[in-house]
Amino acid sequence: MLGVVEMAVLCLLAVSWVRLDTSVQGIVLSGVLALAGIVHTEVATGVERARRRVGENSYTDLSSIWTFAAALLLPPALGTATIIVIYTYLWFRVWKPGRFPFYRHVFSTAVVLGSAFAAQGVVGLGGGSQTWSDGITGLVSLALATVVYAAVNSLLIAVVVATSRPGAGMTDLFGHLDDLTVELATLCLGAMLALTLTVSWWFVLFAFAPILVLQRAVLYRELAAAATTDGKTGLLTSAAWNAHAGEAMVRARRDQSGLAMLVLDLDHFKRVNDTHGHLAGDRVLAAVADAVRAEVRGDxxxxxxxxxxxxxxxxxxxxxxxxxxxxxxxxxxRHRVTTLVVPVDTPDGPLSIRGLSISVGGTMVPHAPGTTVESAMAIADRALYQAKDSGRNAVRIAGSGEIPTQRTEQEIKADAATEERRPEAS
Incomplete structure (x- = not known):
């Protein structure tokens, strides 16, 4: 799918360059925007590299202010040339030093070019930049171009993610709401920049202050998110989970709504590390974390x-x-973990770890004023140890008696046969 997007953009590039506009005014404006994008990259190189590392999975590119302005103001050939210059410079100054794959950069460039072609088409249908001063007509034209640019950008990325990662959720496809908000804010700055450049090119200087402030604000948000996220599993850290759980308990007590807690412990995990190494253990932890997330609600x-x-x-x-x-x-x-097959690479070649199991303890969280996260967790933890003592791969819910797991006879026999060699590899 990556190749399809890139080939389509190459075809559009070829068509646009057949109708190359070589007006001096257009070439100079293209140079102004490309230079502004390069200066922005240089001024914010440290911040951008940090953002690339922190926001590897979900990254909002603030260079959109320059690429979108180029799409709005310039004919297709010059607009795409401006974007290619900016993104080529970004590769050498940000992406390559950060050791990011070149194919990802090529795809990102192709997506931006495709979005620019779409926005240029909207501007052309609306009569060009000459209509922007016509009150509501100009507002609608710019707003529609902004929406189309953002929509094409998001959809191209979502299609590629969906084809490469079956079962990906909406957040995986389109990013978090905060990411979309930042992208929209950047595009609005790009639209405002394009509008002011129709009056004077010197107004490009006024764009640097807000974009740099926005950039640092986004870095702070991404650093804060990274500080609350476990690097191996993508789950909340224990400190972040405790803080959010405390807030949830206050809300539940106020609303008198049901609140429950589970504590889960992966059985015989030390055997994975001892047998296959800690890197394999990290892969298993990530797979179990994905299994847990898949069986609970988004909130x-x-x-x-x-x-x-x-x-x-x-x-x-x-x-x-x-x-x-x-x-x-x-x-x-519990059942989903027992079905996991985790592929790992070892010095002896690739293998699959299977036969995993997990023990689970749970409790309903009472609304009593003295109840804390720690006290509720202690109850769930005792239930977890009951599950461990019963032979592992079991569920116990505190206060509801010894509730046996609903395992099939075949599962029970398999557990007995593999207890001493769990987990196994193939």
């Missing part, structure tokens, strides 16, 4: 509490069947 809090232990807080459970819902979620997680 449930999932964290890595340390080592191979995970925690889940489930707010808003229906009061009349909260315990049953909690047990059902725990059992789904």
């Amino acid at each position: 449930d809090l999932v964290g890595r509490f340390g080592g191979e232990e995970f925690v889940v807080l489930l707010p808003g459970l229906p009061e009349d069947r909260a315990a049953a819902e909690l047990y059902a979620v725990a059992e789904r997680i």
Whole structure:
């Protein structure tokens, strides 16, 4: 799919360069915007490299202010030439030193070029920049071009992600709401820059202050997010989970809504590290974290509490069947982990780790004023140890008696046969 996007953009480039506009005014404006993009890159090189490292999975490119302005003001050939110059410079000053794959940069450039072609088409249909001073007509023209640029950009990325990662969620496809907001803010600055440049090219200087402030604000947000995210699993850190859980408990007490907690511990995890190495262990932790996330709701809090232990807080459970819902979620997680097959690379070649299991303890969180995150976790932790003592690969819910797991006879026999060699590799 990457190749399809890039080939389509190459075809559009070829068509645009057949109709090359060589007016002196257009060439000079193209140079002004390209130079502004280069200066912006130089001024913010340190910030950009930090953002690339921190926001590797979800990165908002603030150079859109220059590329979007070029798309709005310049004919297709000069607009694409400006974008290529800016992104070539970005590669050598930001992407390459950060050791990011070249194919990712080529794809990013192709996506921006495709978005620019779409915005240029909207501007052309609207009568060009001459209509921007016509009150509501100009506003609609610029707003529509902004929306189309953002939509094409997001859709191209989403299509590639969807084809390369089946089952990806909406956040994986389109990013977080904060990312979309920042991108929209950057495009609005680009539209304002394009509008002011129709009056005087010197107004390009006024764009640097707001874009640099926005850039540092985004870096701060991304650093804050990284500080609360476990690097191996992508889950909340224990400190971040505790803070969010405390807030959720206050809300549940105020609203008198159902709140529950699960504590999960991966069985025999030390054997994975001892047998296959810590890198393989990290892959297993990431796979288990994905399995836990897949079986809970989007607003449930999932964290890595340390080592191979995970925690889940489930707010808003229906009061009349909260315990049953909690047990059902725990059992789904337990079963999903038993079906995991984790591919890993070892010095002896690739292999697949299977036969994993997880023990789960849970509790309903009471609304009593004295209840804390720690006290609720202690109850769930005791239930977890009951699950461990019963032979592992089990679920126990505190206060609901010894609830046996709903395992099939075949699963029980398999557990007994593989207890001493779990987990195994093939």
